[in-house]
Amino acid sequence: MPSLNCPIMDHYHEEFDALLAAFNINDFARSFERLINQTVEHFTHEEALMKEHHFQGYSEHKEEHQKILNELAYFYEMTQNGRMVFAKNYIQHGIRERFDLHIGNIDSQLALFLKQHNACLS
Ligand SMILES: [Fe+2]
Numbered sequence: 001m002p003s004l005n006c007p008i009m010d011h012y013h014e015e016f017d018a019l020l021a022a023f024n025i026n027d028f029a030r031s032f033e034r035l036i037n038q039t040v041e042h043f044t045h046e047e048a049l050m051k052e053h054h055f056q057g058y059s060e061h062k063e064e065h066q067k068i069l070n071e072l073a074y075f076y077e078m079t080q081n082g083r084m085v086f087a088k089n090y091i092q093h094g095i096r097e098r099f100d101l102h103i104g105n106i107d108s109q110l111a112l113f114l115k116q117h118n119a120c121l122s
């Protein structure tokens with residue numbers, strides 16, 4: 001995942017990378033739960049930063065977070081229903097692109113804004 005040069009945000013993206021790299025396909029539900037929990041933390045943290053610094057694009061950004069969370073919940077539910085093929089495919093191929101797009105298109109704008117406000121250091 002490309003760095004945004006904003007440590008307070010990059011931290012969560014790097015942590016996500018590490019979790020995805022450590023994803024254990026044989027312990028699928030638990031690995032998936034870890035990804036979901038970390039993502040909730042990551043998004044909650046960004047939303048708090050946006051509020052704190054009165055970022056204009058807050059609602060749109062939050063909406064995008066919600067879409068991703070819904071997507072994760074949808075695929076997680078599939079694993080619970082035994083429809084593993086789709087969930088595995090998502091973890092192995094879809095999720096990376098999904099996060100890269102979010103970070104490249106949306107988080108990057110927030111990172112720029114935080115940099116301008118000297119708010120990138122954790
Ligand atoms: Fe992010």
Ligand SMILES: [Fe+2]
Pocket residue numbers: 043046061065102106107
């Ligand atoms: Fe974000």
